[in-house]
Amino acid sequence: MTEIHHNALEGxxxxxxxxxxxxxxxxxxxxxxxxxxxxxRRLADRRGVPLTGVLPGHDVEALARHAIGxxxxxxxxxxxxxxxxxxxRPFTKVMATLIxxxxxxxxxxxxxxxxRDLGGRLHAVLETGLAADCVKFDLDDDGNLxxxxxxxGGKSLAHILCKQHRPQMASARRNVFLAPRHDPSxxxxxxxxxxxxxxxxxxxxxxEFTEFVREGGARPDEAGIVVSGGYGxxxxxxxxxxxxxxxxxxxxxxxxxxxxxxxxIPKEFQVGQTGMTVRPxxxxxxxxxxxxxxxxxxxxxxxxxxxxxxxxxxxxxIADYGIVGNLFQIVPEMIQQLKELxxxxxxxxxxxxxxx
Amino acid sequence: xxxxxxxxxVVCIKQVPKAQELQVDPKTQTLKRVGVPSEINPPDAxxxxxxxxxxxxxxxxxxxxxxxxTSFDESLERAIAMGADRAVLLTDRILGGSDTVPTAxxxxxxxxxIGGYDLILCGEETTDASTGHVGPGIAGHLAIxxxxxxxxxxxxxxKVRARRTAEDGSEWWETAMPCLLTVNFGCNRPREPTLSGxxxxxxxxxxxxxxxxxxxxxxxxxxxxxxxxxxAKVDTVHLPPRARKxxxxxxxxxxxxxxxxxxxxxxxxx
Ligand SMILES: Cc1cc2nc3c(=O)[nH]c(=O)nc-3n(C[C@H](O)[C@H](O)[C@H](O)COP(=O)(O)OP(=O)(O)OC[C@H]3O[C@@H](n4cnc5c(N)ncnc54)[C@H](O)[C@@H]3O)c2cc1C
Ligand SMILES: Nc1ncnc2c1ncn2[C@@H]1O[C@H](COP(=O)(O)O)[C@@H](O)[C@H]1O
Numbered sequence: 001m002t003e004i005h006h007n008a009l010e011g012x013x014x015x016x017x018x019x020x021x022x023x024x025x026x027x028x029x030x031x032x033x034x035x036x037x038x039x040x041r042r043l044a045d046r047r048g049v050p051l052t053g054v055l056p057g058h059d060v061e062a063l064a065r066h067a068i069g070x071x072x073x074x075x076x077x078x079x080x081x082x083x084x085x086x087x088x089r090p091f092t093k094v095m096a097t098l099i100x101x102x103x104x105x106x107x108x109x110x111x112x113x114x115x116r117d118l119g120g121r122l123h124a125v126l127e128t129g130l131a132a133d134c135v136k137f138d139l140d141d142d143g144n145l146x147x148x149x150x151x152x153g154g155k156s157l158a159h160i161l162c163k164q165h166r167p168q169m170a171s172a173r174r175n176v177f178l179a180p181r182h183d184p185s186x187x188x189x190x191x192x193x194x195x196x197x198x199x200x201x202x203x204x205x206x207x208e209f210t211e212f213v214r215e216g217g218a219r220p221d222e223a224g225i226v227v228s229g230g231y232g233x234x235x236x237x238x239x240x241x242x243x244x245x246x247x248x249x250x251x252x253x254x255x256x257x258x259x260x261x262x263x264x265i266p267k268e269f270q271v272g273q274t275g276m277t278v279r280p281x282x283x284x285x286x287x288x289x290x291x292x293x294x295x296x297x298x299x300x301x302x303x304x305x306x307x308x309x310x311x312x313x314x315x316x317x318i319a320d321y322g323i324v325g326n327l328f329q330i331v332p333e334m335i336q337q338l339k340e341l342x343x344x345x346x347x348x349x350x351x352x353x354x355x356x
Numbered sequence: 357x358x359x360x361x362x363x364x365x366v367v368c369i370k371q372v373p374k375a376q377e378l379q380v381d382p383k384t385q386t387l388k389r390v391g392v393p394s395e396i397n398p399p400d401a402x403x404x405x406x407x408x409x410x411x412x413x414x415x416x417x418x419x420x421x422x423x424x425x426t427s428f429d430e431s432l433e434r435a436i437a438m439g440a441d442r443a444v445l446l447t448d449r450i451l452g453g454s455d456t457v458p459t460a461x462x463x464x465x466x467x468x469x470i471g472g473y474d475l476i477l478c479g480e481e482t483t484d485a486s487t488g489h490v491g492p493g494i495a496g497h498l499a500i501x502x503x504x505x506x507x508x509x510x511x512x513x514x515k516v517r518a519r520r521t522a523e524d525g526s527e528w529w530e531t532a533m534p535c536l537l538t539v540n541f542g543c544n545r546p547r548e549p550t551l552s553g554x555x556x557x558x559x560x561x562x563x564x565x566x567x568x569x570x571x572x573x574x575x576x577x578x579x580x581x582x583x584x585x586x587x588a589k590v591d592t593v594h595l596p597p598r599a600r601k602x603x604x605x606x607x608x609x610x611x612x613x614x615x616x617x618x619x620x621x622x623x624x625x626x
Contacts, residue, residue, distance in 0.1 A: 088492070089501065112522075113504065113505050113520075114522065116487075116504070118492075119489065120487070121502065124456075124457060124461070124489075124494070127457055127584070129585035130487075130489060131585060132487035132489060133486070133487075152375070156592050157590065158587050159587065161586055162585045165584035204503060205529065208527070209527050209528075210525050211524055212524060212526070225623075257541075257542065258542065261541075268524075274541075304598065316600065318595070321602075321617055321618070324602060325607065329607040333607040334611050337612060337615055
């Protein structure tokens, strides 16, 4: 069970080039990987170095070609049947071997569950720095990567430097970097690399996979209006009411982690530090208390509306508009009034507002 | 590999300031950490609960492990009172300022010293560092299997089965022991300390303090000086000021006021 141990400190000057770990999924790239290629391109141009994508997988040649179109100079492909799905040990072995072989100065990962699983194991065996969940990158005067990440639920931003060790590694949050346009005519090299992987590297078996299914509706991270429900909803069926509200507003439904953990709505609707970041024009927090981990995912929204029965709920502190009240009265009332607005536009707003 | 005797479970717990109580000092623009009450890092409490449930079902010994100052004893005592058998606190001034690389190194060395482990449980991430890197780092050092972000687990025929939540779906993994799992926050309800547990704490002798020398940890591998990363600076985030306008009264009235305000702001169509 030997695993590569390597102190990356030696010979820092031998390290060159920027790498992006590419995560494939069902024949395409995960969105965070695409976003990272854009950011990697910007950094590589500033450093004047090539940008390489690394794609471990099986039968991924076409995907590698496609990836180049997003702005890569080359893609390193490691093809092996055991790499068909993400597995901690084989992927760590592949990345460690390639990094020791080619010595990139920067390696970036998407902060997906797999990206964090891989990075965490890898940085320990390589003994080099890894900054998690970065939202911004810069280069300092000495050419070190300035890895900028939220700390304490986004109340502050920490600048992390890895000055002596190489490669400098970081994971990046999803949906903070813009996805670059795809240019199918872009030229780049595909480089096949062999890394020895055997059944001995297979230390865990995937028994079962149940895909989360999204039942139509807009994606919260792309919607202009987000109607988010929390534990205050009390029951999964009440998300139906939020969906109706979201439909009337032309928005999308989302949720707090506690609603997700209760099994009321799939994980992919979760907003917050361990979910997604959203920045809609309006964010409705309904029956959500406003824990820092939740705020981390929505505090940059245009307007924040809070509906909560508890006047002391933390969510009111960052709300533009708050209604202290029972969501089971407020939400149906909103639905009702929005329907009225739809039926008789323009005048109704004043008409309703003047009822006293 | 368990050989019929009790299995040994090591649960890594960190003591953290209660996230909800952390405030930015308006004068210094830094986080006020003094006087903030502490707790067991919430997902670590979920990890401990899994260990305790295993112990409810089969012979097991639960060792809680933490690295930090002696004030962390408070959380270790709570873990014992909840039902853990014993605790190890790795505490040494030279560990100060360790990032995830030395932390994973020091914890894995300490686990190796504890020895005979079958299962290592960590939280998915801490609320203060929030990297989630220490668990996989320990697994990498010990060269054992890891399954991260798990919400359910059981031991079947001497193997661990665990349900991992990824972005796209949920995965059931099976792996031999020894292995390391990182546990999702909120996936179970950590039990309360019991009276008999509290008595065991009172009697003493259940928590040991080890220094780096006790474990045989190389001083050139830990601490701020041997951490690859440094925090060069911290910027306070200046969030847009919020109006914090509260509407009060009858449902019909407050909703009308809210909709009017949103229409006037131009964020919803009239
Ligand atoms: C490591 C870690 C990561 C985390 N990541 C995330 C994350 O990404 N996203 C996230 O959201 N959380 C996250 N959390 C969890 C977070 O700390 C909170 O536990 C969670 O956000 C609470 O969800 P909630 O507001 O829905 O539930 P609660 O805190 O239980 O709040 C429910 C609210 O509903 C209100 N309410 C109840 N009934 C009514 C009613 N009839 N009408 C109106 N209001 C009502 C209550 O007053 C209360 O304020 C994380 C925690 C940890 C430890
Ligand atoms: N100082 C520590 N002592 C014990 N366990 C720790 C410590 N730091 C991190 N851990 C464990 O590693 C997990 C992930 O921590 P982190 O990588 O800091 O987010 C935590 O949930 C703990 O289980």
